[in-house]
Amino acid sequence: MNIEEFDYDLPESLIAQTPLKDRDTSRLLHLDRQTGEVEDLHFKDILKFFQPGDTLVLNDTKVMPARLFGVKEETNAQVEMLMLNQVEGNDWEVLLKPAKRIKVGQSLSFGDGKIIATCIDTLDQGGRIMRLEYEGILQERLDELGEMPLPPYIKERLSDKDRYQTVYAKETGSAAAPTAGLHFTDALLEDVKKMGVHLAFVTLHVGLGTFRPVSVDNIDDHEMHSEYYMMSQETAELLNETKASGHRIISVGTTSTRTLETIRRDHDAFVATSGWTDIFIYPGFEFKAVDGQITNFHLPKSTLVMLVSAFSSRQFVLNAYQHAVKKSYRFFSFGDAMIII
Structure with missing residues (x-):
């Protein structure tokens, strides 16, 4: 068809x-x-x-409130990270915007260092594997820092x-x-x-x-x-x-x-x-x-x-x-x- x-x-x-x-x-x-x-x-x-x-x-x-906004540690350039799938342990498949400048070994900081994400592998279409470091429980950090990953056709921010x-x-x-x-x-x-x-x-x-x-x-x-x-x-x-x-x-x-x-x-x-x-x-x-x-x-x-x-x-x-x-x-x-x- x-x-x-x-x-x-x-x-x-x-x-x-x-x-x-x-x-x-x-x-x-x-x-x-x-x-x-x-x-x-x-x-x-x-x-x-x-x-x-x-x-x-x-x-x-x-x-998961898995859309995070942070900065690249080396340059303080703003970056957005959307967490998709847990690969193993604290390694996650993510999408990054912008992605081209994030290379293996480079780190991102979210919430003034409450979550640090280091790139360990690159994937297609802006995908990366990031290793996360954080204090306490990840879900609590996401509840504190993250936003809901609304579909691309929704332009309004969600208040609740x-x-x-x-x-x-x-x-x-x-x-x-x-x-x-x-x-x-x-x-x-x-x-x-x-x-x-x-x-x-x-x-x-x-x-x-x-x-x-x-x-x-x-x-x-x-x-x-x-x-x-x-x-x-x-x-x-x-x-x-x-x-x-x-x-x-x-x-x-x-x-x-x-x-x-x-x-x-x-x-x-x-x-x-x-x-x-x-x-x-x-x-x-x-x-x-x-x-x-x-x-x-x-x-x-x-x-x-x-x-x-x-x-x-x-x-x-x-x-x-x-x-x-x-x-x-x-x-x-x-x-x-x-x-x-």
Whole structure:
């Protein structure tokens, strides 16, 4: 399939720059997976789509405040560092701006020396491996000095770091939030449980690859980025019971979907496991795990638009997106939500 088949027109004014005051007051577009019909709702209406015995699967990854601003020790030149992945011990894969002048052996200082980062290897596209030195606990230093690594299409600064975290975020390691989950409040999740719907948690640490554009014309040639995932024994047993009893599994976000479909593909059941997934879901994919999806609106020609198109149909999804544009829905990370079921 050609990448142009997943394009749509989006006015820049519809890209949400800030979160709404209350998480669950966002709008909700229902797309009927089979018929393509759409319905305009609000996120609190999500309960009408759940049935007792269903399991709602949420990604409990936690975003690191991993964007740091500091100086090059030798020249005092300003530099920005975005921490991506822990390689080993205190060695981290990072992106630097500007990167060209940072060579192996050179050091950066953040917070007047509270974190010192020394370059030990160079990678492509501004990437470096940096060895960190700091007093105490790294997470505490990041909470003190770091900013949330917001997507490139968000130009506003975030005044409250917690608004780029889900209320159930637990496992630190993401460079971006699983944004479909941002709409849930503790009270709404309690209402879900009162209906007899189970909550299950998986972890997938979202990488910046989720924002990288597809650079090939034929999507079969696209090389998908890898992300780390985990599933517990408790979650695996609950999901297997849900399937065996004929109830539905509804994923919150494409990250949960990718985790669930990876495990069912590799094991033909849900099992306690962890690893790296580069699963690429696009039309023609056979879903084995997920019966419904809650998701945000995604960038044109992105792998995430391809994923939701695979779950319903490309034309149904693009029609739904056109409807959302016409009705002035808010798009992307801080935007409104869809349920496809």
